[in-house]
Amino acid sequence: MAATSVKIPEFETTAVDVIPAIASNVRGTFRTNKTKNVQWRLTQLRKLYWAIEDYRPQLMAALKKDLNKSEYEAVLTEVDWVKSDCMFMIKNLETFVKDEKLAAPTVPAHFSLMKFRVRKEPLGAALIIGPYNYPVQLTLSPLVGAIAAGCTAVLKPSELTPNCAMVMKEMVQKRLDPNAYAVVNGGIPEVTALLEEKWDKIFFTGSAQVGTVIAKKAAETLTPVCLELGGRNPAFITKNANLKVAAKRLLWGKTLNAGQVCLSQNYILVDIDLVPNFIEHLKDAYKEYFPNGAKASPDLGRIVNARHFHRLKKMLDETKGKIVMGGEMDESELFIEPTAVLLNSTNDSMMTEESFGPIFSIYPVHSLDQALNIANSVHRTPLALYSFGSKKENERVLNEMTSGGATLNDSYFHGSVNTVPFGGVGDSGTGVAHGKAAFDTFSHTRTIAEIPNWADGILRARYMPYDFKNLRMIRALAPKPNFDRNGKVIKGLGYWISLVLGLGAKGAKGALLRWLLVLAGGYFYQQRRQS
Ligand SMILES: NC(=O)c1ccc[n+]([C@@H]2O[C@H](COP(=O)([O-])OP(=O)(O)OC[C@H]3O[C@@H](n4cnc5c(N)ncnc54)[C@H](O)[C@@H]3O)[C@@H](O)[C@H]2O)c1
Numbered sequence: 001m002a003a004t005s006v007k008i009p010e011f012e013t014t015a016v017d018v019i020p021a022i023a024s025n026v027r028g029t030f031r032t033n034k035t036k037n038v039q040w041r042l043t044q045l046r047k048l049y050w051a052i053e054d055y056r057p058q059l060m061a062a063l064k065k066d067l068n069k070s071e072y073e074a075v076l077t078e079v080d081w082v083k084s085d086c087m088f089m090i091k092n093l094e095t096f097v098k099d100e101k102l103a104a105p106t107v108p109a110h111f112s113l114m115k116f117r118v119r120k121e122p123l124g125a126a127l128i129i130g131p132y133n134y135p136v137q138l139t140l141s142p143l144v145g146a147i148a149a150g151c152t153a154v155l156k157p158s159e160l161t162p163n164c165a166m167v168m169k170e171m172v173q174k175r176l177d178p179n180a181y182a183v184v185n186g187g188i189p190e191v192t193a194l195l196e197e198k199w200d201k202i203f204f205t206g207s208a209q210v211g212t213v214i215a216k217k218a219a220e221t222l223t224p225v226c227l228e229l230g231g232r233n234p235a236f237i238t239k240n241a242n243l244k245v246a247a248k249r250l251l252w253g254k255t256l257n258a259g260q261v262c263l264s265q266n267y268i269l270v271d272i273d274l275v276p277n278f279i280e281h282l283k284d285a286y287k288e289y290f291p292n293g294a295k296a297s298p299d300l301g302r303i304v305n306a307r308h309f310h311r312l313k314k315m316l317d318e319t320k321g322k323i324v325m326g327g328e329m330d331e332s333e334l335f336i337e338p339t340a341v342l343l344n345s346t347n348d349s350m351m352t353e354e355s356f357g358p359i360f361s362i363y364p365v366h367s368l369d370q371a372l373n374i375a376n377s378v379h380r381t382p383l384a385l386y387s388f389g390s391k392k393e394n395e396r397v398l399n400e401m402t403s404g405g406a407t408l409n410d411s412y413f414h415g416s417v418n419t420v421p422f423g424g425v426g427d428s429g430t431g432v433a434h435g436k437a438a439f440d441t442f443s444h445t446r447t448i449a450e451i452p453n454w455a456d457g458i459l460r461a462r463y464m465p466y467d468f469k470n471l472r473m474i475r476a477l478a479p480k481p482n483f484d485r486n487g488k489v490i491k492g493l494g495y496w497i498s499l500v501l502g503l504g505a506k507g508a509k510g511a512l513l514r515w516l517l518v519l520a521g522g523y524f525y526q527q528r529r530q531s
């Protein structure tokens with residue numbers, strides 16, 4: 001269906017004075033306990049799946065209007081992404097919700113007859129606040145996690161993508177249980193009103209600046225938060241990289257959604273001798289992606305609005321570097337060409353600010369040491385990093401710099417698979433999303449111990465009047481250290497006995513297998529000698 005033939009209602013903010021009632025309603029519904037029923041959750045997830053499928057034309061049209069997102073990307077990274085999230089949860093939920101029995105070594109051997117288990121419980125009523133770049137995916141994927149966990153939720157989509165916000169509002173209200181799930185539309189005043197309410201979990205995706213506002217407000221009521229924030233993500237290219245592959249893959253990272261991807265690289269640290277070659281490969285990849293130029297491509301999205309267009313333009317205007325690829329802009333279309341800037345200083349707008357658009361920089365380095373020093377000083381805890389080098393160099397990058405996630409020899413593959421854990425570290429975020437992690441994020445891990453009546457015999461030691469004989473017995477059960485005060489392992493008699501008995505194996509099964517092999521070897525040796 002053509003995007004223009006789909007009718008989407010005008011954006012309307014939710015009246016601030018009805019927000020307390022909306023919040024109170026979903027809190028009340030949680031207290032009825034109906035969302036704890038796993039079949040009820042599965043029904044909601046199935047309804048959400050079909051809602052997304054049935055609202056596909058509206059969602060696609062809204063993504064086109066809001067971000068000029070191509071049909072291809074709208075399907076791959078938004079609509080089908082969330083449907084696939086639903087399917088994953090529907091298939092696995094009954095496994096995820098099962099109580100987990102606790103045994104040794106978590107439960108000490110002397111308590112092995114007590115029943116310990118971990119039960120996954122819904123946290124309660126959740127508030128989910130979404131950003132503009134993946135308005136459907138990043139609002140509805142957390143909802144899948146919330147429903148699966150048994151939470152009720154209020155969604156607050158980004159007001160910068162008003163068409164998506166309106167479609168999601170209608171879709172959720174019409175298709176899901178309206179007492180359990182609601183959508184509030186608006187911006188700062190509406191979020192402010194929502195934050196005045198008591199939530200059991202706040203799931204926020206957006207900038208670190210707004211994330212700080214959310215975390216501060218949540219702290220007042222000790223509300224747990226999951227913050228999915230941004231970062232100035234580095235890429236490393238060493239002499240051992242395949243330059244053609246690196247250029248092609250990194251340029252892809254800045255073309256998907258016109259580079260408005262939290263994970264995309266901000267800057268690339270390239271071995272100085274490779275820079276001219278790398279730029280040539282970037283240009284080749286550009287020609288491959290956009291044979292008629294980027295502006296004419298039906299695949300490349302646009303910048304979300306004039307404010308973000310000017311933010312990106314300012315970064316380019318202020319740089320002291322040289323544009324080596326791209327550089328064209330057209331405000332009337334909110335078009336910015338994928339652009340690479342060669343820097344001569346790390347103190348440059350193109351390095352110190354998060355691009356969150358199709359522009360990125362290249363900085364020549366003399367060594368991996370220098371590259372790691374720079375990256376750690378630009379942003380110590382980015383959301384992602386990318387390393388294109390030998391196995392050893394890639395391992396070194398992982399060891400000497402942290403990040404929320406990382407991909408070796410590619411752009412954000414670790415964030416392109418919707419079932420693997422995804423999240424930031426430090427100021428790029430806290431908490432994990434995607435796949436089972438989304439279920440865990442909205443769940444409380446509740447440990448339950450069940451103690452039989454007969455156990456009082458064993459538990460005698462805890463009751464008054466205390467008897468030191470019992471304390472000595474309890475202390476005798478405590479494991480003894482096999483290390484000295486300097487942290488060195490003591491290779492005493494016990495160590496040698498277990499080494500000999502285990503034939504060097506750590507586990508009992510391995511030891512048994514090795515002994516069997518030794519015995520079998522001995523037997524066959526003996527047989528051959530006799531024959
Ligand atoms: N880690 C991730 O998964 C992820 C994903 C997408 C985007 N991001 C980050 O998000 C940022 C871009 O998205 P954005 O511009 O939509 O983010 P944003 O922080 O401006 O807005 C996110 C949400 O917060 C609300 N908001 C904005 N200002 C507010 C305020 N002062 N008080 C309360 N609420 C407020 C908005 O209405 C919106 O719903 C980038 O920094 C990007 O890296 C991170």
Ligand SMILES: CC1=C(/C=C/C(C)=C/C=C/C(C)=C/C=C/C=C(C)/C=C/C=C(C)/C=C/C=C(\C)C=O)C(C)(C)CCC1
Binds near residue numbers: 076077134
């Ligand atoms: C098609 C045929 C086959 C199979 C082909 C295969 C397996 C193709 C694989 C394609 C890949 C790897 C696609 C990659 C997609 C990338 C995506 C979806 C990226 C998503 C990024 C997102 C959502 C970013 C999110 C950003 C966030 C969270 C922050 O802002 C064969 C080979 C099986 C048979 C022939 C036909």
